[in-house]
Amino acid sequence: MKKLFANHGRELSALLAIAVMFVIFSLIDPIYYSGDNIRDIVEHATIYGLMGLGVTGIIISGAIDLSVGPALAFIAVVVARQAVSGVQPVYCVIIGIMIGFAMGLFNGFLVNHMRLQPFIATMGTMSVFRGMAYLYTQAVPVIGVPRSYRLLVDGELFPFIRSSIIIFLGFALILHVLLKYTCFGNHVYAIGGNEEAARLSGVKVKYTRTMIYAIGMIGTALAAIVQLGKLGTGDPTTGIGYELEAIAAAAIGGTSMAGGRGTVLGTVLGAILFSCLKVGLIVSGVDTFWQYVATGMVIVVSAYIEVLQARLSAVPGGRREGKAAH
Numbered sequence: 396m397k398k399l400f401a402n403h404g405r406e407l408s409a410l411l412a413i414a415v416m417f418v419i420f421s422l423i424d425p426i427y428y429s430g431d432n433i434r435d436i437v438e439h440a441t442i443y444g445l446m447g448l449g450v451t452g453i454i455i456s457g458a459i460d461l462s463v464g465p466a467l468a469f470i471a472v473v474v475a476r477q478a479v480s481g482v483q484p485v486y487c488v489i490i491g492i493m494i495g496f497a498m499g500l501f502n503g504f505l506v507n508h509m510r511l512q513p514f515i516a517t518m519g520t521m522s523v524f525r526g527m528a529y530l531y532t533q534a535v536p537v538i539g540v541p542r543s544y545r546l547l548v549d550g551e552l553f554p555f556i557r558s559s560i561i562i563f564l565g566f567a568l569i570l571h572v573l574l575k576y577t578c579f580g581n582h583v584y585a586i587g588g589n590e591e592a593a594r595l596s597g598v599k600v601k602y603t604r605t606m607i608y609a610i611g612m613i614g615t616a617l618a619a620i621v622q623l624g625k626l627g628t629g630d631p632t633t634g635i636g637y638e639l640e641a642i643a644a645a646a647i648g649g650t651s652m653a654g655g656r657g658t659v660l661g662t663v664l665g666a667i668l669f670s671c672l673k674v675g676l677i678v679s680g681v682d683t684f685w686q687y688v689a690t691g692m693v694i695v696v697s698a699y700i701e702v703l704q705a706r707l708s709a710v711p712g713g714r715r716e717g718k719a720a721h
Contacts, residue, residue: 405648405649405661405700406648406649406658406660406661406664408649409647409648409649409661409664409665409668410664412668413664413667413668413671416668416671416672416675417671419675420671420675420678420679423675423678423679424678424679426678427674427675427678430555432674432678433555434555435674436667436670436671436674437555437560437667437670438557438559438560438625439670439673439674440563440666440667440669440670441559441560441562441563441618441621441666442618442621442622442637443640443641443643443644443666443669443670444563444567444644444662444663444666444667445562445563445566445614445615445617445618445621446463446467446614446615446618446637446638446640446641446644447614447640447641447642447643447644447645447648447662447665447666448566448567448570448614448645448659448662448663449463449610449611449612449613449614449615449618449641450463450611450614450638450641450642450645451570451611451645451648451650451657451659451662452570452573452574452583452607452610452611453513453607453608453611454587454642454645454650454651454652454654454657455574455583455584455587455607455650455651455654455655455656455657456583456586456587456603456604456607456654457586457587457590457653457654457655458506458513458604458607458608458654459513459514459517459642460502460513460517460608460611460612460638461514461517461518461521461638462498462502462517462518462520462521462523462524462638463612463615463634463637463638463641464521464634464635464636464637464638464641465520465521465522465523465524465525465527465528465634466495466498466520466524466612466615466616466619466634467615467618467619467622467633467634467637468524468525468528468619468630468631468632468633468634469494469498469524469525469527469528469531469631470491470494470495470498470615470616470619470620471619471620471622471623471629471630471633471634472528472531472532472536472537472629472630472631473490473491473494473531473629474487474488474490474491474494474619474620474623474629475537475540475623475628475629476531476532476537476629477490478540478541478544478623479537479538479539479540479541484541484543484544484547484548485547487544487620488547488548488620491616491617491619491620492613492616492617492620494616495612495613495614495615495616495617495619496609496610496612496613496616497609498520498524498612499608499609499610499611499612499613500605500608500609501520502516502517502520502608502612503604503605503606503607503608503609504605505517505519505520506604506605506608507600507601507604507605508601508605521638525631528631529631531631532629532631534631534632536628536629536630536631537628537629537630538627538628538629539627540623540624540627540628540629544623544624545624545625545627546558547624548562548620548621548623548624549621549624549625559621559624559625562617562620562621563617563621566613566614566617567659567660567662567663570610570614570659571658571659571660573610574658574659575659579603579606582598582599582603583603583604583607584655584656585598586598586600586603586604586654587651587653587654587655587656588654588655588656589655615641618637619634636687636690639690639691639694640669640690642694643665643669643690643693643694643697644662644665644666644669645657645661645662645665646665646693646694646697646698647661647664647665647668647669647693647697648660648661648662648663648664648665648666648668649661649665650662650665652698669690669693672689672693673686673689676689
């Protein structure tokens, strides 16, 4: 049990927090644990989760991506335009994924080949991608997305099980295998733990970090594809503030903002916990503006937990961190 908690303490803590939150909000309003509300929580979590999974690998590598919100908007309007023009839904999905991959490569190029700081580089592309979304649509939403597309990416396969959930879990599984069971994943953790040591060990730092940016943006592309299916409209104004929610989902799940540590399972649980909080605030009648306060506080608290863990590991006799738990 001690070993389990030592290796997966943040995931278990997130799971416990979800349970506690369910109890608290259910006592405030019994509708919180209704089937429809639980479905709303899960559906909200798919968007945060997909984006959070994407930034998880980037953060583990010791970098950051602030451009995912505007990137989601641009991918959504392009895919919406293609779907409305009659392109087959499957091809629309492929186009969205390819665009996301290319946008991630561009971010990776700026960071790793032009040697820009990740914060500065992605803050710049955050503005570029938002402008591209407005220019592509002339600031007019793309409406009339075909039902065939919406059924493909968000259709109900079974009661309470939509295809969007399958997409979310499928991407989580792929990313989990990539990070935990491949040399590429080991290199991502190594770079985040100590970039110089990783370079001296023969790790191709530029290539690895560029590719994790590209793979990470696929998560945002899938989030855009799913959200378009839910809303039926490609809106260039969507995705504002989503980068904070994606980072919050990863941080809540235990991804270290300093790099070198984090898990896919933690981010999945973090997304669910974050969704539970936001839906709970709405059900409780709390002003929606408090959601922004809650988002910021969650990030601050998660970061402080990392500080406490670092202090604990430095105390003589305390648990010291070994190889990052995958």
